[in-house]
Amino acid sequence: MPVIAPVPTGSRASAVDGIPSPRTSAEGATAAGTTVDHLTETYRAHYRSLLGLAALLLDDTASCEDVVQEAFIRVHSARKRVREPEKTLAYLRQTVVNLSRSALRRRILGLKLLSKPMPDMASAEEGAYDQLEREDLIKAMRGLQRRQREVLALRYFSDMTEVQVAEALGISLGSVKAYGSRGIAALRVAMGATS
Known part of the structure; x- marks a missing residue:
């Protein structure tokens, strides 16, 4: 009858059995828990000050709250990379500033992309006629050669100079002029x- 030796209670036995020893799992929980606990305490102590920081950069409360919450989520996700826990607040502040900048950039871009209302609104008939003209123009643009279409779109719809169009497409200035006039x-x- 084989004799079964007792299993030692060290970390080596845990690695072999695939079951963490009580000592190893407690140490891991303390190391990970300390960081999470520190972030939780930072949240309780500095949430309002971070909200105030966001309020200096943004204009509405909802966006400020979103930015601060997102900052905590990002720092929580990257908490293992924060080597010095006392710098957690500094990381949070920087994240709030960066997220606020991003929110402002998105707003500005959105405002630029919004169509500006015309001072005098056209009648329904004029609006329908304009729509038909636009559809005709789009259809005609699709019938052009690829380079002609690219040059005209960049030159007149994107409001770029001929030099900028040449740089964007990687062609000469003369080619831009030729494609533009032919288009x-x-x-x-x-x-x-x-018509």
Whole structure:
């Protein structure tokens, strides 16, 4: 009959059995728990001050709260990389500032992309006519050669100079002028045929 030796209660036995020893799991929980506890205490102690920081950068309470909550989530996710727990508040402050900047950039971009209302609103008939013209223009643009379409879109819809268009497309200034003039001529023909 084989003799079964007692299993030692060290960390080596845990690694072999796949079961963590009580001592090892307690140490791991303390190390991880300390960081989470520290972040929790930082949250309780500094939430309002971080909210005030966000309020200096943003204009509405909801956005400020969102930014501060997101900052805590990000620092919590990266808590193992924070080597010095006393710098947690500094990381949080920097994260609040960065997230506030990002929120402002998104707002500014959104405002730029919004269409500006016309001072005098057109009648329904004029609006329908404008819509038909736009559809005709889009259809005519799709019929152009690829380079002509790119040059015209960048030059007139993106309001770029010929030099900027040349740099963006990686072609010469002369090519931009040639594609542009040929594209406009082709648009005139196409638009004349549709009207």
